[in-house]
Amino acid sequence: MRSIHIDLGKDSYDIHIEKGLLDQAGQYVRQLTSAERLAVISDDTVDALYGDRLQASLEQNGYDVRRIVFKAGEESKNMASLADLYQGLADADITRSDAVITLGGGVPGDLGGFAAATYLRGVPFIQIPTTIIAQVDSSVGGKVAVDLPSGKNQAGVFYQPKGVLIDPELLTTLPVRFIHDGLGEVIKYGCIRDKYLFELLEQLDDTTLSEHWDEIIERCCTIKARIVEHDVLDMGERMLLNFGHTIGHAIERCYGYGYYTHGEGVAAGMAMLTAVTEEKGLTEAGTTARLDAVLQQYKLPVTVSAAPQQLLPYISHDKKKRGHRLTLVIMNAIGKSELLPIESKDIPDYVRKVGGE
């Protein structure tokens, strides 16, 4: 068992990582809550795969379990589904001394977590993430949200879970595109903080990767935990986690959500920016070539066909923009990154094809 403690004062919690943990979830949940009743929030795909096993483990430990299921996919991460979840929690008679478990990827985690944060002004919740994105990123750090018609994650709060239970074995059923999607974020962690992780990924490939999930997930969660401990409200250091995201979000939006996955956008965003910063002498020589190679090894894009000018309008709307400045995250060398505040007028200089424009 690998465990990571995340120290946030009264909001502290542990992340446990072990293959097969799903079937022992009941024992761990017992240590986290004295609730009698648990609402398990999941999407229909994950519920069909793992809902029965989780329920069995929880019931073996004496819980009264109610499952609340919504349709899988980002389209469900909205106010209408949230209203349905509130109704489901009311129908299940969940009280503030009960608890919510979110079982699934980032969508059940964000949507179910937001429901838990706001129903009855807050019901304790536990995350059981089932995608790579969720196991290395969204289940840790306490950001929960729903999308609004005007933008992704626009209604949300910071609400820390009581615990996070990660079973890497659940990744065996994850479609390969979601594996690569998640690896975009995993490679990002290597770039910003963890040269060892980056080099491990260089040595592995799609087939050998699964033997190393526990270690990979532990390293990613540790990085995120340490960063969040210093900056829970995302005002400074936590922005390092946005490496590749400024251009990545612009790519996702320029092509319309769903064409490129989030991880693919981040991958191209990291590669495009690093090519520029290396040319400017802000990044150690040779870094871009290694980054491109590792991204391509996991079928991730290193650029997109859209011209930089087509991406720019989407960048100037980035929510990380404050006034006339924008904070970019740049990689100085593999495993080392920093925040680089730039003037808005200089953005085109960082979003361009190296050697041209």
Ligand SMILES: NC(=O)c1ccc[n+]([C@@H]2O[C@H](COP(=O)([O-])OP(=O)(O)OC[C@H]3O[C@@H](n4cnc5c(N)ncnc54)[C@H](O)[C@@H]3O)[C@@H](O)[C@H]2O)c1
């Ligand atoms: N809160 C945060 O800090 C944070 C961070 C990163 C991403 N996010 C959010 O996370 C979401 C993306 O996460 P995601 O990719 O996990 O989305 P998701 O929850 O929609 O999962 C992707 C797909 O995989 C399926 N799935 C999940 N686990 C599976 C498994 N083990 N086997 C087979 N299929 C499985 C789901 O049913 C879904 O169809 C976005 O909404 C994003 O905004 C939040």
Ligand SMILES: [Zn+2]
């Ligand atoms: Zn991301």
